[in-house]
Amino acid sequence: MLSKAELVLGLTRHVGRYMQGPERAALGQLEFAGNVLEVSMRLRGSGVSTGSRVRAIAADAGISARHLTRDVLPTLHSLGWVEIQAPDATLIAVSEHIPPLLELIERTDAILAIAMLEPVELAVLAILDATTRMPLTEATAVNVGATVASEQDAYRAIDYLEALNLLERTISADEGVAVLCNPNVWSSDSDFVTAALRAEDGKAYEHLGALIEEIATTPGLPQDSVESTNSEWIDFAVSQGLIQRSLVVTSEGRERAFLFTPHMGRSAFGDSVGVDPSGHVRQLIGSMMYAKNFARFKLWGPRRFLQRMIEDGEAGDASSIKTDYPMLETAGIVRVEPAAKYHKLVLLQSDVAEQAMLHLQSGGDASTDSASGLRDQRRYVQPEQERARIRLARQPETSPAEMDRLMAAVRQTAGSRRFGN
Numbered sequence: 001m002l003s004k005a006e007l008v009l010g011l012t013r014h015v016g017r018y019m020q021g022p023e024r025a026a027l028g029q030l031e032f033a034g035n036v037l038e039v040s041m042r043l044r045g046s047g048v049s050t051g052s053r054v055r056a057i058a059a060d061a062g063i064s065a066r067h068l069t070r071d072v073l074p075t076l077h078s079l080g081w082v083e084i085q086a087p088d089a090t091l092i093a094v095s096e097h098i099p100p101l102l103e104l105i106e107r108t109d110a111i112l113a114i115a116m117l118e119p120v121e122l123a124v125l126a127i128l129d130a131t132t133r134m135p136l137t138e139a140t141a142v143n144v145g146a147t148v149a150s151e152q153d154a155y156r157a158i159d160y161l162e163a164l165n166l167l168e169r170t171i172s173a174d175e176g177v178a179v180l181c182n183p184n185v186w187s188s189d190s191d192f193v194t195a196a197l198r199a200e201d202g203k204a205y206e207h208l209g210a211l212i213e214e215i216a217t218t219p220g221l222p223q224d225s226v227e228s229t230n231s232e233w234i235d236f237a238v239s240q241g242l243i244q245r246s247l248v249v250t251s252e253g254r255e256r257a258f259l260f261t262p263h264m265g266r267s268a269f270g271d272s273v274g275v276d277p278s279g280h281v282r283q284l285i286g287s288m289m290y291a292k293n294f295a296r297f298k299l300w301g302p303r304r305f306l307q308r309m310i311e312d313g314e315a316g317d318a319s320s321i322k323t324d325y326p327m328l329e330t331a332g333i334v335r336v337e338p339a340a341k342y343h344k345l346v347l348l349q350s351d352v353a354e355q356a357m358l359h360l361q362s363g364g365d366a367s368t369d370s371a372s373g374l375r376d377q378r379r380y381v382q383p384e385q386e387r388a389r390i391r392l393a394r395q396p397e398t399s400p401a402e403m404d405r406l407m408a409a410v411r412q413t414a415g416s417r418r419f420g421n
Contacts, residue, residue, distance in 0.1 A: 005108040007129055008034045009041075009278070015164055016062045023163040026156075027124060033115040035063050036075050037108065041278035042332035043082070044098035045348040051091030056409035060330040075114055079107070101278070101351055119149035123157035131167060131182045138169070138178040183239075207233040208242060215243055215259045219359040220285035222293050223257035234259070246282055248290045248327070256294055258286040280349060283331055284356040303360045309347045310354060316344045330406070 012034025015024050024031070038061045043049065049057075058068040069091055076082040076098075085093040098104065117125075123145035130136060130144045138158070145154025158180065161167035168183040210228035215221050223234060223245065237243045244260045260282055276282055288306070291299035299305060309315050317339040325345065328334045333353075335346045347353060 003105055003108075004112075004125075005037060005105045007125060008108065008112070009037050011125075011128065011166070012038065014166065018164065023160045026118075026160055027121055029115045029117045030121045030124065032071060033108075033111050033117070035061070035067065035072050036111050036115070037104075038278075039063065039068070039072050040076065040081065040098050040104055041280065042330075043094070043096045044101075044104070044332070045350070046096055046332060046335070048093055048095045050093055051086070052409040054091065054094045056406050057330060057332060060406065075111070078114065079110065120153040120156050120160070123149040123153045124160060127154065127157050127180075128161060128166060128182070131161075131180050136180050138180055141180045208237055211237055212242060212261055216261045219260050220258045220282070220289040222289060223259055225293070226259070244282070246279075246286050248286050256290055258282075258289055260285075276355065278352075280331055280333055280352045281355045281359075284328070284333060284352055285359060287328060288356065288360060303357050306353045306357050306360070309345070310350050310357075313350075314344050314346045318342050321345055326406070 008030065011027070012031050015027060015031060018024055039054075039058060042057050042061065043054065046053075054073075055065050055068060058065070058072070063072065069086070069089075073082060073084055073091075073094065076096075077084055081096060081098045083095040083097075084091070085095075099107065126148050127141050127145045131141060136144070141158060142151060142154045145151075145157050149157070158167060162169065166182060167180055170179045170181070171177070207229040211226065211233060214226060214228045223231070226234060234243070234245075238245045242261075245257050246260070247255045247257055249255050284306075288299065288302035292302055305315070314337075319342045321336055321339075321343040325334065325336060328345075329336060333347075333349050335348055336343050337346050338344075
């Protein structure tokens with residue numbers, strides 16, 4: 001079961017891949033709430049950031065400067081989470097007081113209240129949640145939506161979710177009943193669905209069970225390293241929501257896929273033991289696993305590297321740090337600052353690093369445990385974006401010039417928790 005924060009963030013990231021249209025516009029307040037959550041996740045732990053840095057972080061999340069300054073930041077200010085320095089309507093700096101992650105998740109309802117969701121948006125959330133858990137008849141889905149809105153709004157919510165590829169309709173062959181499900185969780189591939197649902201088909205359960213066990217043992221497992229089954233069953237497991245796939249994209253445009261189970265951070269009884277609604281824990285794990293397995297200069301001890309970052313709050317003094325870590329910077333996980341001679345990485349979200357350490361395997365040679373393996377990474381594709389990208393055209397690459405401009409802005413920071421220091 002997804003938390004409300006995960007539902008709102010995931011929905012916002014998904015619809016952000018679509019051109020503006022009536023369906024997306026109808027979910028505008030939900031998307032706004034997701035943008036507030038997204039900026040909160042990225043800014044927390046930053047202290048004081050320049051206006052240019054905040055705009056660059058927002059741009060990386062697909063949020064325009066106008067929307068940021070007119071809507072998102074004032075909302076964060078009303079929550080008491082940021083102080084804004086903007087004389088003459090020009091954003092100069094932002095000082096954040098954003099609460100810890102678990103408290104931030106608990107405040108999702110407060111963000112939704114400020115967003116003032118329309119009834120149809122409430123129905124969208126309710127039906128999305130229900131159909132992600134399991135397929136429902138259309139009549140049942142309407143009843144779910146009608147618990148928070150009108151029946152008419154429930155039908156409209158179904159239409160919007162279908163248009164955004166978040167709901168799929170299938171007519172059962174035996175009774176002709178319309179069944180609705182989330183296509184990102186329940187595959188419509190009849191061959192695989194039939195194979196997976198047959199209790200007597202031991203082959204399906206053998207493949208899927210072995211795959212899930214292998215990934216659960218090694219979160220962030222590179223897809224190329226899977227030994228329990230083939231890519232066909234991996235794609236099926238991704239489509240079923242049994243596993244999650246994210247991508248790390250290198251400066252040369254190569255992609256490496258990393259796999260997680262949805263159960264990471266949850267116990268069998270629903271207790272929170274390391275939730276990851278922002279996706280930053282998975283991003284950091286994926287980054288570490290890339291550095292360990294694929295980088296030209298490998299990072300042999302990811303847990304030790306993170307431990308050093310957590311204990312010291314920073315690492316490194318090298319010229320390459322100034323240019324080679326944009327993926328972690330735009331997520332707000334680290335910040336690049338001048339060091340004694342060159343530049344260093346400053347850890348901003350220590351809780352993300354601590355959670356990542358819980359899931360990373362130890363091992364490796366401490367003498368080769370340096371940050372050099374992180375250099376080639378340029379972009380991270382969240383699981384929600386990867387699923388949306390499968391259904392749409394491939395997302396365009398950021399041009400080198402635009403990446404340079406973006407990173408120059410991200411690295412403008414006051415490096416203090418108070419204005420004027």
